[in-house]
Amino acid sequence: MSATRKAGGRTRPSAPRPAVAAGRRAMLEVNKAHWPVTVLGPGRRIGVWVQGCSIHCKGCVSQDTWPRDPGKRIPVADLVAWCRDVSRGTADGITISGGEPFDQPAALDAFLTGLAAWRREQKLDFDILCYSGYPLRRLQKEHARLLARLDAVIPEPYVDRLPPARLWRGSANQTLVPLSARGRERYAPYVDRPAGGAKRMQAAVDGGRVWMIGIPDRGDMARVEALCAERGLTLTEVSWRR
Numbered sequence: 001m002s003a004t005r006k007a008g009g010r011t012r013p014s015a016p017r018p019a020v021a022a023g024r025r026a027m028l029e030v031n032k033a034h035w036p037v038t039v040l041g042p043g044r045r046i047g048v049w050v051q052g053c054s055i056h057c058k059g060c061v062s063q064d065t066w067p068r069d070p071g072k073r074i075p076v077a078d079l080v081a082w083c084r085d086v087s088r089g090t091a092d093g094i095t096i097s098g099g100e101p102f103d104q105p106a107a108l109d110a111f112l113t114g115l116a117a118w119r120r121e122q123k124l125d126f127d128i129l130c131y132s133g134y135p136l137r138r139l140q141k142e143h144a145r146l147l148a149r150l151d152a153v154i155p156e157p158y159v160d161r162l163p164p165a166r167l168w169r170g171s172a173n174q175t176l177v178p179l180s181a182r183g184r185e186r187y188a189p190y191v192d193r194p195a196g197g198a199k200r201m202q203a204a205v206d207g208g209r210v211w212m213i214g215i216p217d218r219g220d221m222a223r224v225e226a227l228c229a230e231r232g233l234t235l236t237e238v239s240w241r242r
């Protein structure tokens with residue numbers, strides 16, 4: 001499952017754009033990107049899902065993002081330019097997910113550097129939220145430089161037996177950790193906010209593909225599949241099974 005080009009949204013950075021100074025040569029493996037995303041952080045956001053995850057949590061609904069794929073490498077400069085062009089300065093934030101963003105630390109560093117330069121030069125105020133399946137302690141130990149460039153992080157692996165309890169998190173062990181002054185101001189109200197009642201999923205259609213964006217509750221994807229089957233629609237290549 002993922003995102004795309006219809007339903008008022010725009011997906012997939014493609015056409016080369018003038019390079020930004022940061023990340024001129026860096027390449028990030030990207031599964032998809034979408035604008036606007038409204039279910040993974042506050043406001044209208046740019047969503048970027050990286051390709052490749054070495055963690056392989058049991059029950060992960062994004063198994064299409066697991067394999068690394070050099071064919072999905074995108075110049076970081078082009079990705080930053082796409083973010084800039086698609087949102088036209090109106091994004092409240094950027095959410096980076098996957099896949100495991102911290103499995104590509106150098107490219108992630110270049111991407112965050114490019115985003116920070118864009119924000120600074122255009123005097124924008126979007127926040128940067130990143131998901132990771134690694135424990136917070138490991139991120140603090142091995143990736144302090146990357147954490148310093150984020151406004152908030154949602155760390156810890158997905159645990160299938162711990163149903164989601166709080167907003168934007170897939171299992172009850174996952175926390176929301178503000179990391180900057182902007183992050184503390186913006187995310188403090190959401191750190192302990194329950195998941196219930198809020199909009200959880202977004203759908204977008206791209207040709208024969210349907211992308212689901214957001215945090216499904218336990219069994220949601222099986223229910224979607226069953227409802228489609230009742231209507232004579234068989235889903236193939238679903239991302240929650242391999």
Ligand code: SF4
Pocket residue numbers: 053054055056057060061062063065098099100132133134157158
């Ligand atoms: S939930 Fe996230 S960290 Fe875990 S396997 Fe899926 S993509 Fe990787």
